Amino acid sequence: MFYWLDQLIEYLVENVFGLSMDTQLGSSIHFFFYDTIKIIILLSIMIFIISYIRSFFPPERTKKILEKFSGIKANIMASLLGIVTPFCSCSSVPIFIGFVEAGIPLGVTFSFLITSPIVNEAAFAVLLAAFGWKIALIYVMTGVLIGVISGAIIGKLKMEKEVEEYVYQMKTAEVNIIDPSTQERIIFALDNVRDIVKRVWLYLLIGIGIGAAIHGYFPDEGFLAQYAGPENPFAVFVAVILGIPLYSNAIGTIPIAEALIGKGVGIGTALAFMMAVTALSLPEMILLRKVIKPKLIATFVVITGIGIILVGYLFNLLVPIIR
Amino acid sequence: MVIKVLGSGCSACKKLEANVKEAVNELDLNVRIEKVEDIKDIVAYGVMKTPALVVDEQVKVMGRIPKVKEIKKYLSN
Numbered sequence: 276m277f278y279w280l281d282q283l284i285e286y287l288v289e290n291v292f293g294l295s296m297d298t299q300l301g302s303s304i305h306f307f308f309y310d311t312i313k314i315i316i317l318l319s320i321m322i323f324i325i326s327y328i329r330s331f332f333p334p335e336r337t338k339k340i341l342e343k344f345s346g347i348k349a350n351i352m353a354s355l356l357g358i359v360t361p362f363c364s365c366s367s368v369p370i371f372i373g374f375v376e377a378g379i380p381l382g383v384t385f386s387f388l389i390t391s392p393i394v395n396e397a398a399f400a401v402l403l404a405a406f407g408w409k410i411a412l413i414y415v416m417t418g419v420l421i422g423v424i425s426g427a428i429i430g431k432l433k434m435e436k437e438v439e440e441y442v443y444q445m446k447t448a449e450v451n452i453i454d455p456s457t458q459e460r461i462i463f464a465l466d467n468v469r470d471i472v473k474r475v476w477l478y479l480l481i482g483i484g485i486g487a488a489i490h491g492y493f494p495d496e497g498f499l500a501q502y503a504g505p506e507n508p509f510a511v512f513v514a515v516i517l518g519i520p521l522y523s524n525a526i527g528t529i530p531i532a533e534a535l536i537g538k539g540v541g542i543g544t545a546l547a548f549m550m551a552v553t554a555l556s557l558p559e560m561i562l563l564r565k566v567i568k569p570k571l572i573a574t575f576v577v578i579t580g581i582g583i584i585l586v587g588y589l590f591n592l593l594v595p596i597i598r
Numbered sequence: 599m600v601i602k603v604l605g606s607g608c609s610a611c612k613k614l615e616a617n618v619k620e621a622v623n624e625l626d627l628n629v630r631i632e633k634v635e636d637i638k639d640i641v642a643y644g645v646m647k648t649p650a651l652v653v654d655e656q657v658k659v660m661g662r663i664p665k666v667k668e669i670k671k672y673l674s675n
Contacts, residue, residue, distance in 0.1 A: 333646075334661070335644065335647075335660070366661075369645065370646045370647070376641070445642070447643075450645060450657050453658070462665075466663070
């Protein structure tokens with residue numbers, strides 16, 4: 276799909292910059308331009324498609340859909356809807372209250388809250404650019420799986436007492452969902468593309484810059500493979516612990532991860548790190564503290580963390596087989 | 599007429615407020631614009647995704663930032 280671009284940048288490096296592709300500088304410059312253009316094209320396409328689908332699923336409608344399901348089916352639905360429902364961390368509290376108030380079980384609410392940040396269109400687009408379809412799809416499926424299983428466990432633990440009292444006493448109105456016209460949906464999707472690209476481009480460029488430097492100047496294999504390679508089970512654990520306080524822009528971490536994987540870091544290790552950065556973010560926990568007690572927050576972090584570590588192992592095992 | 603902008607103070611909410619003010623100025627209306635920032639009041643409207651626009655206690659838009667032209671439509675009826 277991007278062979279033409281690869282060739283074009285190679286031509287630029289060799290004829291405009293006058294560098295050989297075999298030099299460290301030449302290969303760094305190629306990585307930088309090729310990756311930047313490829314990621315921005317894919318990112319824009321993905322955000323547009325998902326935002327358009329998203330305009331059909333405002334959280335108010337998601338709530339209505341979830342009221343119809345029960346048991347593990349409800350966890351699966353919640354997790355899947357977590358992919359397409361628009362969500363930023365400033366909405367997590369009203370969404371939590373709205374769900375609980377509508378009588379949606381706590382575990383089902385968590386399935387939604389966990390999958391939503393892990394599987395987002397931006398991460399998907401960049402994964403697609405860096406690793407191709409298979410890895411990107413497996414990432415989505417495992418993100419859904421973590422949401423379903425973690426939510427189901429939280430549901431089984433019967434932690435309703437760990438929600439702040441006032442949440443149960445709140446009354447929310449039934450709101451009429453106003454469906455936008457097709458033209459409004461397209462405008463909404465384009466606005467989203469502009470917003471997200473505007474928000475992440477700098478992080479992305481910094482990430483690609485660091486990735487390009489690693490790509491061109493870092494010694495091949497050896498040291499990294501030894502400490503953070505797929506054979507080191509401890510590395511996944513450390514990556515997840517590191518990811519929790521690092522609420523950075525996950526998008527910027529992907530090109531760095533891509534370059535590091537090229538140098539021998541396990542893919543599972545890198546993906547577990549990315550999932551931890553997005554799913555277990557400190558600002559999110561601080562917001563959720565308004566509605567749930569510390570014990571439930573801790574439970575959510577531990578269960579989701581274990582899920583992500585297991586996914587890291589899974590990828591480290593699987594990737595050599597499917598690539 | 600009372601116009602309310604619901605939002606917990608994120609940048610999207612501020613943008614909506616600016617658009618509302620512009621729409622009001624263009625239509626030369628004499629209306630009150632209120633900001634609703636308390637989470638309890640926001641969910642009381644049934645809104646789960648901010649920013650939201652409420653005109654005379656009716657939720658008109660939620661979870662996105664309408665353009666000035668669109669806001670004028672809600673204010674003219």
